[in-house]
Amino acid sequence: MSPIASPAMTSVAPNLTKATEIDTETLYNLLQQPNDFLLLDVRNEDEFQLWRIEGPHTPATLHIPYFFFLEDEAEAVARVAAQAPAGRPVVVVCAKGGASDYVAERLREHGIPAANLMGGMVEWGDFYAVRPAVERPAYQVYQVDRVARGCVSWVFISRGEAAIVDPLRYGRRYLDFLADRQAQLKLILDTHAHADHISTGAELAQATGAPYYLHPYDAIHPFDMVPAQMAYHMLADGQRFTLGELTIEVIHTPGHTLGQVNFLVTAPDGEAFCCTGDNLFIESFGRPDLGGQGERWAPIVYDTIFGIMKTRVPQHAWILPGHYASPAEANAAGLYMKRLRDLWRENRGLHFTDKQSFVDYVLSHLPYMPPQYVEIKRVNIGLSHPDVDTADELELGKNICALEA
DSSP, rough: OOOOEEOOOOOOOOTTOOEEEOOHHHHHTTSSSSOOOOEEEOOOHHHHHHHHOTTHHHHHEEOOOOHHHHHHHHHHHHHHHHHHHHHHHHEESSSSHHHHHHHHHHHHHOOOOOOEEEHOOOOHTOEEEEEEEEEEETTEEEEEEEEEGEEEEEEEEEEEEEEEEEEOOOOOOOOOOHHHHTTTEEHHHHHHHHHHHOOHHHHHHHHHOOEEEEEEESSBTTTTTTBBOOOEOOOOTEEEEEEEEEEEEEOOOOSSTTTOOEEEEOOSSOOOEEETTTTSSSSBBBBBBSSSHHHHHHHHHHIIIIIIHHHHHHHEEEEESSBOOOOGGGGGSOOOOOHHHHHHHGGGGGOOEEEEEEEEHHSSSSOOOTHHHEEEEHTTTTOOOOOOHHHHTTTSOOOOOBBEE
16 A cells, blocks of 8 residues: 655656556656656546546546457557557556556557556555645644545644644554654544545544544434444534644534534644634535535535634634645645635635525535445444455545535
């Protein structure tokens, strides 16, 4: 599995014409800058439509299912050659790296430089990239981006103490990251019980002894009302934590879930950071129907965004969301963060003047809800314990936590 990796900004494109295989970190780095390779996806149509490789500079992408190379190799190769003239390199991807390795080899035999993406979409789905958001003597803030899913968690460090907000799967990666920075995990905080990805909060708490916090409203499965079967500490509105020189305030922000909270982190230099989870994104905001209560919860979303966020979060605060729908939401440094005062102007989902028009908009723009989300919520409160393969299947594809545009 891919580790948490710091993005490299140096180009590896010149070597791509000679490579027979590349790993996910190399591919990630290629997507951070203009490129001229062809991405060939050989998965089945339904898998390709569900999710695909994207980045700030997504390359031209050609989809030819693997079976087509078996049935009519000459025609399949000709289609690739038409898109990759004059030695243009090709990166081939499939689900796990086996079929794509075969196709890449066949392309090379026809004189087309082709490299296989090792581990395929499974490894791409497990790739995490970390970027420093703020690094100052008294405190540091890091963005941990699970690129393929558009999921983001945040790590705060101050005077050797660390907090993780919305920890994603593979908790060991966070511990290795903190060990490299000689920081001890003190707080594990989930903004809510997630539906789109498996949290590692309870796992990290068991491994380290650090307390794991969740709002009690989210410690009940919204569909069958079964309470959580895991150890956690209850969050309450107005609760405060101290992390080194940072202060963390809990703000109850219901709507996406009834127990969703935001964490307002205040630094000694006057900066403020608000981890909004699925409450507020760089573009749009969190859908209210993942608990099966869209009509009831949509008005609550309005009250939270236009009431609580306007009155309790400083306008200069950096909004640090838990998700993004497109890499285009990142700033020039690859960070998914923006001042709240700028979001009011730039986030088109916030341009409403009354509750009814807002609710009507929300209910008419609800995207498809993957059935796996019901089970993921069970996993995240300890009611289900899937093996690795089952967990991979549950998390397949990008998050769909925001409203449709």
